[in-house]
Amino acid sequence: MSLYLKNATWIDWESLEFTKTHLRVDEGDAGLAFVDTVPASLETKGSGEQVIDCTGRYVTKSFACGHHHIYSALARGMPAPAAAPKNFHEILKYVWWVLDRSLTGNMIRASALVTALYCLKNGVTFVIDHHSSPLAAAGSLGIIAEALEEAGLSHLLCLELSDRDGTEAAEAGLEETEVFLEKHQGLVGLHASFTVGDALLNRAVSLAQKFGTGIHVHAAEDGVDEEHCLRDYGVRVMERYRDRGLLDLEKSIFAHCIHLSEEERNLVTASPAWVVQTPESNLNNAVGILNGRGLKRLMFGTDGMHSDMLRTAKTAFFLASQSGGGLSPPDAYLRFRNVHRYLAESGFSGDGDNNLVILKYDSPTPFCRDNFAGHFVYGLEARHVESVISGGRLVMDRGRVLTVNEEEVLAEAGEQAAALWKRMSGGRKSH
């Protein structure tokens, strides 16, 4: 089945070259081709071909999220916790660890489907997720994978292992990770240094080595992570990760890295590992602003706040002057696209050339290669994403997701959210 994009203006996502052309998109490895002719009629029923008129539209590579938390999708609008958190550690204890302990399989599936819906609306076709459901670990990654694939998204999943819920939960998490990695591409997830003991850390690294993959972990998101590490292990977080072999795994991802010392930053830059910046979540938790200076392998994530990567890039751009790092519009765009480099260099599949967005961008000024970066930070928004192609398939057509029933997904999410909030308040009374 070929998909033809007629009269498109193609923007090469790497060179930023603008080309007026017809495009043919195919599933599988065949990917994307410039073509001189397209089938004459848009009505190609039965021919196995489909033509989309892209007159006045820009077409470019779709977007990807470097660090998401699908498990938090049902949190929006939930009742406030019984006690108001006074710091980052209390935000985790009173909000997120209550939520993730209350999740069931149905809630996880609803979270994944609704996140997939929002990803597509925002032009995102690949999600790197960091999942947590410590009391419902068995099968959880499989549920998420199936839901994302149903919606037409590609993924790189992991389960954040931790000692915070006891041995049984940690064992269940290790088992789920292993079962999942036997059949899917993925990473080995860890919560953060301050909730992971040495034994679990070592086993996670062994698992990553066994499957030839990396570790995906929060690092120095808040000062508490560094303080705990110095107190319990006598070293800083990145030194501990280096000593345990995490920095030798080239597919590893460290989320946040806000409170790293200069020496720790040097350790990261000298390693093949990647860093993810999640500016809105960092603002929300008041944990600080990443200084991205010198961090070459740096990409963006949303940390579960939303699924709009254009919004994240803008926030990082506007915040950079406050961190001492600075960020030019072209560098903001590079950081936005670095996730594709990470995926390609790591050999993960699902982010090929046949993943595209069709943009209806109503610019009031000339738009071209030379001023692309200015439009990227001041103009382009998710509302300009008109249609989305994932793996060569049209998955969103003029704002309407084709792969899943939007109303049903939202209705089910609403029901599961109500059930989750009820369980959360019940859990609170018993603690």
Ligand SMILES: [Zn+2]
């Ligand atoms: Zn996170």
